[in-house]
Amino acid sequence: MTQQLRASSAAEVYERMLGREPLFILDVRNEDAYADWRIEGTSITSLNVPYFDLLDGVDSVLGKLPEDVPILVVCAKEGSSKFVAEQLVEAGVRNVAYLAGGMQAWSEYLHPVKIGDLDGGGTIYQFVRVGKGCLSYAIVSDGEAAIVDPARMIDVYLQFAKEQGVSIRYAIDTHLHADHISGGRRLADAVGATYLLPPKDATEAAFVFTALEEGNTMTVGRSVMEIIPVYSPGHTIGSTSLIVDQKYLLTGDILFVASIGRPDLAGKAGDWAPDLRNTLYQTYRQLSPDLWVLPAHYSAAAELDDEGRVCARLGELYRVNPGLRIEDEAAFRKAVTENLPPQPNAYQDIRLTNMGKLEPSDAQASEMEIGPNRCAIHG
Known part of the structure; x- marks a missing residue:
């Protein structure tokens, strides 16, 4: 069965953070944006791979993703993260979502x-x-x-x-x-x-x-x-x-x-x-x-x-x-x-x-x- 790509709201991410539930974030913004500001929490692990490095495919990150922790793909305003998340799903990665509205939505929640x-x-x-x-x-x-x-x-x-x-x-x-x-x-x-x-x-x-x-x-x-x-x-x-x-x-x-x-x-x-x-x-x-x-x-x-x-x-x-x-x-x-x-x-x-x-x-x-x-x- 083909899994459906899911959008995760800022509220859902916050509730997971508050409950200290494990979450792995693949942040596809540029390195400087990631270094300046990102989603952090005691139960959150993140990896920064810029979107432009993934345009030709996501094979380079597959070995760096956990198999037993939900994965959230994040970008500035949603578009890039949705594209990357779709590629991950097509590659067979399970439990993948993207942040609806991107970091803009996270900033305003x-x-x-x-x-x-x-x-x-x-x-x-x-x-x-x-x-x-x-x-x-x-x-x-x-x-x-x-x-x-x-x-x-x-x-x-x-x-x-x-x-x-x-x-x-x-x-x-x-x-x-x-x-x-x-x-x-x-x-x-x-x-x-x-x-x-x-x-x-x-x-x-x-x-x-x-x-x-x-x-x-x-x-x-x-x-x-x-x-x-x-x-x-x-x-x-x-x-x-x-x-x-x-x-x-x-x-x-x-x-x-x-x-x-x-x-x-x-x-x-x-x-x-x-x-x-x-x-x-x-x-x-x-x-x-x-x-x-x-x-x-x-x-x-x-x-x-x-x-x-x-x-x-x-x-x-x-x-x-x-x-x-x-x-x-x-x-x-x-x-x-x-x-x-x-x-x-x-x-x-x-x-x-x-x-x-x-x-x-x-x-x-x-x-x-x-x-x-x-x-x-x-x-």
């Missing part, structure tokens, strides 16, 4: 997961953009929701709100993002919500917004569930964290589970390094160590827990996060300004887009965002 309940009633959810390491949040209480650091794929949040039976009251960006295009303004416009952005990050913004500032409190739902902004500069000059229900600390790109934010994406590393140190070593240290840290990004699949969440207690991070254990001020400055990972792809155009100064098409926006986030000082 968001997976919602429940973080926990709120004391006054309500729930907080995390949206894991697994292909890019971006994290956004929905804070839900009594028929209302606030969406924090939303991705540009706003249909995910609209569908979530519909399923939950809630109206979106706020769309909030903790800072001006440089690694991905914010969906905050579009989401707010789509549902008539209030869009909030730190004013110090928006001095050049070409749109109207509501200031996200320390001293102001947002209330979501009739249970008076409060969101308290805490000014926490360093990644950007306006970076503002959010304390939710005195239980959760949304840190934006200031503090991650395995690293800390970088201060150089606006060309102000030297100026902003002291702000970053002050936020991490003074402002955050005055907060309760029992707060659950919920960052806006992560860098590796190892940061996901068994339920697919990225979170940790603040006190625990002060014990294990290397970026919080550099007591010498000069050593800290060197760590956050020298030998940093490459900057995010197209980050200058992304910043201009988030200021409202560029209006890329959907195709252009997708291309601008391709690649990892690279917002941490450690890759």
Whole structure:
């Protein structure tokens, strides 16, 4: 019987990754694209053989493929991987699929997961953009929701709100993002919500917004569930964290589970390094160590827990996060300004887009965002 070629969705690949089920990936993109960014996980093995090396046949890779592990062929946008997968099937290779939509679909897939309940009633959810390491949040209480650091794929949040039976009251960006295009303004416009952005990050913004500032409190739902902004500069000059229900600390790109934010994406590393140190070593240290840290990004699949969440207690991070254990001020400055990972792809155009100064098409926006986030000082 001739086996049928199967398309595997980004969601299916993520579920396999989360369940630590073995998967072998044949990535047929160019070597530089593969080296820059690829699908990774504790149960995933991958091999890079460029598509052009397989145009005349797949015989050269047959001996390198496992016989007892599912094989997923991956390319940028699906076409090349489907062609190669078809050749593998014709060659008698079993259990072969290709990634539907390619790495573009992987980059844009968001997976919602429940973080926990709120004391006054309500729930907080995390949206894991697994292909890019971006994290956004929905804070839900009594028929209302606030969406924090939303991705540009706003249909995910609209569908979530519909399923939950809630109206979106706020769309909030903790800072001006440089690694991905914010969906905050579009989401707010789509549902008539209030869009909030730190004013110090928006001095050049070409749109109207509501200031996200320390001293102001947002209330979501009739249970008076409060969101308290805490000014926490360093990644950007306006970076503002959010304390939710005195239980959760949304840190934006200031503090991650395995690293800390970088201060150089606006060309102000030297100026902003002291702000970053002050936020991490003074402002955050005055907060309760029992707060659950919920960052806006992560860098590796190892940061996901068994339920697919990225979170940790603040006190625990002060014990294990290397970026919080550099007591010498000069050593800290060197760590956050020298030998940093490459900057995010197209980050200058992304910043201009988030200021409202560029209006890329959907195709252009997708291309601008391709690649990892690279917002941490450690890759």
